[in-house]
Amino acid sequence: MTPNDTKPSAVTVRGLVKHYGETRALDGVDLEVREGTVMGVLGPNGAGKTTLVRILSTLLTPDAGHATVAGYDVVRQPRQLRRVIGLTGQYASVDEKLPGWENLYLIGRLLDLPRKEARARADELLERFSLTEAARRPARTYSGGMRRRLDLAASMIGRPAVLYLDEPTTGLDPRTRNEVWDEVKAMVGDGVTVLLTTQYMEEAEQLASELTVVDRGKVIANGAVEELKAKVGGRTLRVRPADPLQLRPLAGMLDELGITGLAATTVDTKAGSLLVPVLSDEQLTAAVGAVTARGITISSITTELPSLDEVFLSLTGHRASAPQDARPADSREEVAV
DSSP states (O other): OOOGGGGGGEEEEEEEEEEEETTTEEEEEEEEETOOOOEEEEEOOOOHHHHHHHTTTTSSSSSEEEEETEEEETTTHHHHHTTTTEESSSSSSSOTTSHHHHHHHHHHHHHOOOHHHHHHHHHHHHHHTGGGGGSSSEEEEEHHHHHHHHHHHHTTTOOEEEOOOOOOTHHHHHHHHHHHHHHHHHHHHOEEEEEEEEEEEHHHHHHHEEEEEEEEEEEEEEEHHHHHHHHHHHHEEEEEEEGGGGGGHHHHHHHHHHHOOOSSEEETTTEEEEEEOHHHHHHHHHHHHHHHHOOOOEEEEEEEEHHHHHHHHHSSSSSSSSSOOOOGGGGGHOOOO
């Protein structure tokens, strides 16, 4: 049992279904997110990630299934639910004609915050997201990263218990992406529960404690990051002999011994190393023992788990950024992720 297993659920989804004509955007999705954690939802374009977020934020009604967020039913209690959630979509949603401060103040008032509290909250969040100096400038003058931070600040005005981040760093440069990641980590540290949809494998590894992989409207895998990696392909032992001429003889010897019982040893001539697939500690020990018993001088031995991109490729047959079948024009906005 992991520490997260002992926490109560903030989001529970059972059998969620959503159609757009003949397109089944969600096909019986089950999902559970523990309080104070980040659930990463991975999937390619068209997998159903954004449709899931829209339903959980009461912007869409499911055709079947059931979902509760922070104890509220998404269909029967939408007004109560909207008061305890925040949403940052794929694109900036603030009013670009208004200054940053006025955007935040307006949202605070729409959430029924008293004027004094709305002002204080706007000031607090502008400082937290390093936007104080730009507070009185129209949002249209902000850089892409600044607008993204303003979007995140807007989603936090009401102190949400659950925050939906739908591909929050799409189009951002690496430095700004890291800044957004830092803010998300700080939110989780404050006890916020986050549902994160992303196509960036690095983003999922940085932020998520658990992952759900969605493809064509179905959940095809879930679990902790390391669990999914282990399920897909175990570990790879990378052996680099001091003499590159020993690469192929060493690979042949390992294959003849049949230590791993998996795919054949791969020779990476460019890196000057062997890649040996192993599933267990026993196989790892046997492989290392066989190498050293040969008396071959080794410059390095390391073990590697498969990357999340390799996990996704193994599970779905395509990479997370692979395009999916075209959607009907009248429903593209609602199912595109």
